[in-house]
Structure formats: C-alpha cells, structure tokens
Amino acid sequence: MNKTMLGVIDDTRYMESLYELTLHRSIAAIPFAGRYRLIDFVLSNMVNSGMQSIAIFPKYHYRSLMDHLGSGKNWDLSRKRDGLFFFPSSDLNIPAHHLGAFQHFEQHIDYFLRSKQKYALICNSYTVCNIDYEAVLKRHIDNQCDITEIRHQGRSLGMFVLETSLLLDLIANRIHTGYNSIIDVVHDHLHQLKICDYEHYGYVAVIDSIESYFRHSLELLNPTIWNQLFVKSRPIYTKVKDAPPTKYTENAVVKNSIVANGCMIEGHVENSIIFRAVKIEKGTVVKNSIIMQKSHIGEQCELNSVIVDKDVKVENGVKIVGSEQHPFVVRKGTVQGELMNQ
Amino acid sequence: MVKKRCVAMLLAGGQGSRLNSLTKQLAKPAVPFGGKYRIIDFTLSNCSNSGIDTVGILTQYQPLLLHSYIGIGSAWDLDRRNGGVTVLPPYSESSGVKWYEGTAHAIYQNMNYIEQYDPEYVLILSGDHIYKMNYAKMLDYHIAKNADVTISVIEVPWAEASRFGIMNTDKEMRIVEFEEKPSAPKNNLASMGIYIFNWSVLKEYLQIDNENPSSSHDFGKDVIPLLLKEKKRLMAYPFKGYWKDVGTVKSLWEANMDLLDPECELNLFDQSWKIYSVNPNQPPQYISPDAIVINSLVNEGCIIEGTIDHSVVFQGVYVQKGAIVRDCVIMPDVVIGENAYIERAIVPSELEIPPGIVIRPSAFDDEIFLVTQEWLQAQSSEIVEKG
Numbered sequence: 001m002n003k004t005m006l007g008v009i010d011d012t013r014y015m016e017s018l019y020e021l022t023l024h025r026s027i028a029a030i031p032f033a034g035r036y037r038l039i040d041f042v043l044s045n046m047v048n049s050g051m052q053s054i055a056i057f058p059k060y061h062y063r064s065l066m067d068h069l070g071s072g073k074n075w076d077l078s079r080k081r082d083g084l085f086f087f088p089s090s091d092l093n094i095p096a097h098h099l100g101a102f103q104h105f106e107q108h109i110d111y112f113l114r115s116k117q118k119y120a121l122i123c124n125s126y127t128v129c130n131i132d133y134e135a136v137l138k139r140h141i142d143n144q145c146d147i148t149e150i151r152h153q154g155r156s157l158g159m160f161v162l163e164t165s166l167l168l169d170l171i172a173n174r175i176h177t178g179y180n181s182i183i184d185v186v187h188d189h190l191h192q193l194k195i196c197d198y199e200h201y202g203y204v205a206v207i208d209s210i211e212s213y214f215r216h217s218l219e220l221l222n223p224t225i226w227n228q229l230f231v232k233s234r235p236i237y238t239k240v241k242d243a244p245p246t247k248y249t250e251n252a253v254v255k256n257s258i259v260a261n262g263c264m265i266e267g268h269v270e271n272s273i274i275f276r277a278v279k280i281e282k283g284t285v286v287k288n289s290i291i292m293q294k295s296h297i298g299e300q301c302e303l304n305s306v307i308v309d310k311d312v313k314v315e316n317g318v319k320i321v322g323s324e325q326h327p328f329v330v331r332k333g334t335v336q337g338e339l340m341n342q
Numbered sequence: 343m344v345k346k347r348c349v350a351m352l353l354a355g356g357q358g359s360r361l362n363s364l365t366k367q368l369a370k371p372a373v374p375f376g377g378k379y380r381i382i383d384f385t386l387s388n389c390s391n392s393g394i395d396t397v398g399i400l401t402q403y404q405p406l407l408l409h410s411y412i413g414i415g416s417a418w419d420l421d422r423r424n425g426g427v428t429v430l431p432p433y434s435e436s437s438g439v440k441w442y443e444g445t446a447h448a449i450y451q452n453m454n455y456i457e458q459y460d461p462e463y464v465l466i467l468s469g470d471h472i473y474k475m476n477y478a479k480m481l482d483y484h485i486a487k488n489a490d491v492t493i494s495v496i497e498v499p500w501a502e503a504s505r506f507g508i509m510n511t512d513k514e515m516r517i518v519e520f521e522e523k524p525s526a527p528k529n530n531l532a533s534m535g536i537y538i539f540n541w542s543v544l545k546e547y548l549q550i551d552n553e554n555p556s557s558s559h560d561f562g563k564d565v566i567p568l569l570l571k572e573k574k575r576l577m578a579y580p581f582k583g584y585w586k587d588v589g590t591v592k593s594l595w596e597a598n599m600d601l602l603d604p605e606c607e608l609n610l611f612d613q614s615w616k617i618y619s620v621n622p623n624q625p626p627q628y629i630s631p632d633a634i635v636i637n638s639l640v641n642e643g644c645i646i647e648g649t650i651d652h653s654v655v656f657q658g659v660y661v662q663k664g665a666i667v668r669d670c671v672i673m674p675d676v677v678i679g680e681n682a683y684i685e686r687a688i689v690p691s692e693l694e695i696p697p698g699i700v701i702r703p704s705a706f707d708d709e710i711f712l713v714t715q716e717w718l719q720a721q722s723s724e725i726v727e728k729g
Binding site for chain 1: 376377378602604610611616617618619621623624625626627628629630631633634635636637638639640641642650654655656
C-alpha cells in the first residue's frame with residue numbers, strides 16, 4: 001500500500017505583525033535559533049519523516065528563500081526522482097485567503113497530477129517544532145479520516161493531512177463548494193468529510209508577530225525546550241556556511257546564550273541568541289537580545305532587548321534598549337550610531 | 343577527457359605513527375584539527391581556492407573514514423563534471439596486488455590517471471600539513487623560471503634546520519643540492535613536500551626510478567637526487583606564511599594552540615581563503631549561566647556548563663558543571679564529567695572523561711598527554727581498587 005506523502009509548504013501569507021522582519025524576505029526565510037530559517041523546521045520534519053517530494057509555494061520577496069534552499073541538497077532533496085519544487089505565485093493579485101489557498105495550488109496543478117504519492121501534507125512555513133509526520137499519517141489511515149488537522153494545546157498548527165485525490169477534488173470544485181482554502185473546509189461542518197484532530201505534545205512555537213518571535217527565540221535558552229526541538233535522531237538541517245568555530249577572546253564573558261559558528265566574541269553576552277559570523281567587540285554588553293548573521297557590534301555598546309537583523313553595523317558606544325513586549329528591531333543592513341560619532 | 347593544464351596528486355596514505363592512538367583507526371590526513379576540520383581540509387581547500395579542480399587522492403593506510411569523508415569532493419567544491427576529486431587506493435593488476443611502496447611509486451602506479459587529462463604540469467602534495475597557499479602563484483613561478491621541477495621551501499630557524507630536508511640553492515634560487523636532515527646545514531630552506539613537475543619530466547623519471555631495483559621509490563630520497571644528478575632545472579619556490587607539519591602529538595597540539603594566538607598568521611576567519619570541511623550539521627553551541635569560556639575556539643553542537651580556558655573544542659562536546667579544561671584539544675563528541683580538571687591534553691573523539699578526574703601536566707613533564715580509552719579504564723579500575 002502506498003503510504004507516501006507529498007509535502008506542500010504554503011509560504012503565501014503576509015503578516016503585518018512581522019513587518020520589520022519581512023521587509024526583505026518571506027516569513028519562511030526569517031532567521032531563527034542562531035543558524036536556521038523558519039522553513040528549516042518544517043522542511044527537516046518532512047525529510048525526517050521519509051518524505052521525498054516537497055513543494056514550496058512562496059509569494060512575496062522569495063529571493064532570500066531561494067538562495068537559502070538552492071537545489072535542496074542540504075536537506076537531501078536534490079534528487080533525480082522527486083525532490084524539492086519551488087512554485088512562486090504567478091499572480092500577486094490573488095486575494096490573501098487563509099492558509100492553503102486552492103487558487104495558488106491550481107496554478108501548479110500539474111505537480112499534484114504528476115505526483116504518485118497517495119497522501120499530501122499541507123503546512124504553513126512559520127510553525128517551529130520537531131514532529132514525526134509518519135505517526136500522523138498512521139493515525140489518519142487507522143482512523144479512516146478524510147482530513148487530519150495537527151493541533152497543540154487547543155491551537156491549530158496549520159498542518160493538514162489528506163489524500164492527494166481529495167485535495168485535487170477540492171481544488172477543482174472550489175467554485176461550486178465555496179471552499180477557497182483547506183482552512184475553509186476544516187472550519188465548515190456542512191460537508192460529509194471526516195475531520196480528525198492530532199495532538200502534538202512536544203514544544204511548539206508559532207511565529208506570527210515580532211513579540212512572539214522574540215519570546216520564542218529567548219525561550220530556546222531553556223534546556224528543556226532546546227532538547228525538545230533539537231533531537232539527535234531527528235536533526236534540523238539548514239544551509240551550511242563553512243564558518244570556522246567561534247572564537248572567544250580573553251575578555252569574553254558569555255552566560256546563558258546560544259552562539260552559532262564563525263563568531264568573534266570579545267564582549268559580554270547574556271541571555272542572547274547570536275547567529276553565525278557575528279562580531280561583538282570589547283567592552284560591549286549584549287543582554288536579552290538576538291543578533292543575526294554577520295552583524296558587527298562595536299566597542300562599548302549596550303544592547304538590551306534588541307533584535308539586530310542581518311548585516312547591521314553598530315558603531316562604538318551606541319546604546320539601544322527595547323523591552324520584552326516591544327523589542328527594538330534594527331533593520332537589515334543598516335548602520336547604527338553613524339551620526340552620533342561624527 | 344577534457345585536457346587539464348595542471349593535475350594535483352595528493353598523497354594521503356600516510357599512517358602518521360607518531361600520532362600514536364590518534365591514527366590507530368584512521369589515516370593521518372583524517373585526524374581532526376582546529377575545532378572542526380580534518381588535516382586534509384587545508385590542502386583540499388588550497389586546491390579549490392587556487393583554481394585546481396582535478397585532484398587525485400592517493401590513499402592506503404586505514405582508508406575507510408578518509409574515503410567517506412572525501413566522498414565526491416563536494417565539501418571543497420571539487421565535485422566536477424570534468425576532473426574533480428578521484429580517490430586512488432592501491433589496486434591489483436594481472437601481475438598481482440601492488441601496495442604503494444613509496445611516494446614516487448604511488449604516483450607511478452597512477453600514471454594512467456594523470457595521462458587521461460594530458461596535463462602540462464603535475465602538482466604533488468601531501469595531506470599532512472597545516473597551511474594556506476596559492477598553488478596558482480607557485481605554478482606561475484615554475485613557468486616564469488622555466489623549471490623542470492619547482493619545490494616549495496620555507497625558511498626554518500637555523501637551529502632546527504637539521505631536522506628537515508634542506509635545499510641548497512644558488513643566487514637564482516636554483517637547487518644545487520638536497521640534504522636530508524643534514525648534521526651541518528648549509529642553508530635553512532626546508533622542503534615543504536610540495537612539488538610541481540613538468541609532466542613529461544615526471545613521467546620519464548618515474549619510469550627510470552621504477553626500473554631501479556635499489557630505489558626506495560621516494561621523491562625526497564630517490565627521484566629528486568636523481569634529477570639533480572642529471573642536471574635538471576630544479577627551482578626552489580620560497581613560501582612565506584604559516585606552515586606546520588603536525589606529525590607528532592606535541593606538534594598537533596601546538597598547531598591547535600597557534601590558532602588561539604591573535605597574532606597567528608593562519609587566519610581561519612579570512613573570507614577570501616576559506617577552509618572548507620564537511621559540516622557536521624549540529625545546532626549552535628549553548629553556553630550555560632555558570633560557564634566561563636575565554637581564549638578558545640568552540641564549534642557547534644557543544645554544551646558548555648564548566649570552564650574552557652585557552653582550548654580548542656570540536657563539535658558535540660559536553661563539558662559538565664564544575665569541569666575545568668585548560669590548554670586542551672577536545673575532539674568531537676567528548677563528554678567531560680562534572681568537576682573534572684584537564685590541562686595540556688588531547689582528548690580524542692567520543693571519549694568520556696569521568697567526573698572528578700584530574701589530568702595535570704606536572705606528572706607528564708613537558709609532554710602533551712594524549713588521553714586513551716585504555717588509560718581511562720586503568721584509572722577507573724584503580725578507583726575501584728582503592729574504594
């Protein structure tokens with residue numbers, strides 16, 4: 001019996017609440033946990049669950065997402081048969097329905113028609129967890145469900161299992177049924193479909209605002225949460241960068257922090273997430289902050305509750321303070337304190 | 343086969359017996375170095391960065407891990423449609439199995455590999471050294487000097503010159519004499535074991551050497567002296583920069599410690615000459631609230647709860663609470679138990695250092711202590727006996 005699943009990652013959503021982090025990238029490409037992007041979690045979960053054909057439906061600013069994914073090699077998805085597919089929306093004016101908008105899928109209907117996989121898994125791109133989809137499929141089949149929705153503590157995780165043939169029907173008949181997305185189907189009770197719930201018990205982070213991004217990022221400093229997300233037997237894959245190990249100098253003071261490779265730490269770092277190839281110079285104190293890839297914090301700075309996006313340069317002696325509810329976001333590629341030092 | 347101007351042959355079959363237990367299960371080029379690399383990464387990255395895309399890798403001793411590490415060369419961008427990496431282990435032929443008897447014999451046995459690319463030059467490398475070098479510049483030099491053979495040399499302190507193969511040169515840098523470990527050195531230019539040959543010359547002399555029954559089939563001992571005797575044009579190419587043979591436990595430790603020196607010429611952070619390696623794909627490192635990490639290199643996947651001072655720590659290492667690691671090289675997936683104290687030691691991959699154990703240099707003089715599974719077992723049985 002054919003028990004394989006197609007993976008469908010819907011990255012067509014735009015959220016005003018993530019505005020500053022999505023100026024240059026889609027939600028799927030938001031950097032997370034020191035060396036990953038949000039899409040790495042759903043993609044790795046799919047690969048670790050034995051899925052070999054995965055399609056990504058992006059809509060906005062997908063340059064950095066494409067750069068990140070490349071041929072899919074880092075996820076073992078550069079294959080002769082199946083592999084990774086990238087299906088950007090050819091029509092940006094499609095109204096932003098819910099997740100899993102059938103109109104986006106219809107534009108690339110050939111993918112679904114040509115695929116041999118009996119089942120399909122539709123996921124959003126911004127739910128961070130470590131989950132075994134094979135177990136979900138088994139429950140789906142055993143309970144003879146039509147659609148299984150994965151949930152966590154009463155909240156939908158935006159992940160749905162259904163037969164590919166049912167998905168094709170729903171896409172083809174959307175004008176008649178009035179269901180424009182998978183969410184419409186799940187929320188409606190006027191049909192004959194058997195909708196099941198699947199509870200995921202492990203750690204889950206849904207990134208849908210700057211505040212939740214900040215809170216969930218710093219949550220990773222709790223080893224119990226960290227160990228639920230990073231399981232040795234189910235690794236999270238990402239684009240490799242060939243960065244050297246991180247160097248700590250004699251003045252470095254690092255407490256309760258997650259630090260990626262290729263960093264040069266000369267200052268004081270506490271309760272923070274430091275991405276790859278970040279430089280933090282002498283006399284600088286970074287607390288409760290997230291510093292993204294290749295950013296450079298000069299000497300004698302003070303950063304507290306700040307999200308520093310990629311490629312930022314913070315000049316010497318700059319003080320930036322945000323709060324837990326309203327972390328200060330320094331936008332990608334900017335220079336902070338340029339005028340101050342003139 | 344598309345013609346290649348220059349083909350590299352990388353000698354990676356060495357045992358490195360002076361590295362003791364580190365090379366019991368793996369060839370010297372596969373020994374971990376610098377917090378995330380293996381020794382061979384430096385030579386392969388140099389090839390890739392120098393634009394040399396055709397590399398034959400000669401293996402012999404304990405090749406399993408080395409072969410799987412090299413794979414198809416993609417980590418170094420050497421998975422190419424034409425050329426790329428080819429692993430060349432010894433093979434059997436109609437006249438029987440022939441092990442590689444010496445460096446020259448290993449190349450002789452693979453002349454067919456080189457021939458299929460019809461190159462003008464052959465670059466001979468060893469996978470035993472830590473350095474960054476642009477081979478393209480050396481090739482330019484070789485061509486400009488109209489040489490038959492060019493040998494890369496480095497200035498060593500006069501006091502140490504008698505430990506190396508020394509090249510005596512004239513004003514023009516032409517090699518007039520080669521002395522292996524001279525007791526009274528006349529020069530301080532040591533051979534780095536990097537040669538560029540005109541392929542026609544190499545082919546001819548490998549044939550001659552192979553037919554000489556008294557030859558040990560070694561480049562340094564046999565082929566180079568013969569070429570000098572025959573008045574071939576051998577030039578010395580002076581290299582400036584960091585270069586280290588990590589052939590002993592002490593020199594391996596020293597080269598790791600060199601990386602911690604801010605003044606060290608070997609810069610791993612230089613974006614223009616990256617050292618590539620097979621990335622282990624582990625999460626970032628976690629530094630706990632009680633940890634102290636100074637003067638160190640720490641790789642991804644580590645959990646640090648204790649103190650790391652002036653050490654090189656590879657991926658996946660777990661240093662538990664109260665443990666102190668000082669002047670050490672800690673290889674991948676090692677666990678350092680609570681309140682253990684380790685100073686001036688190398689801990690090979692996957693060892694578990696029991697809680698509370700003390701490894702201090704005073705007991706081992708100036709030497710670097712290489713921790714082994716056997717030693718750890720002896721310690722635990724001793725504790726049991728005492729208890």
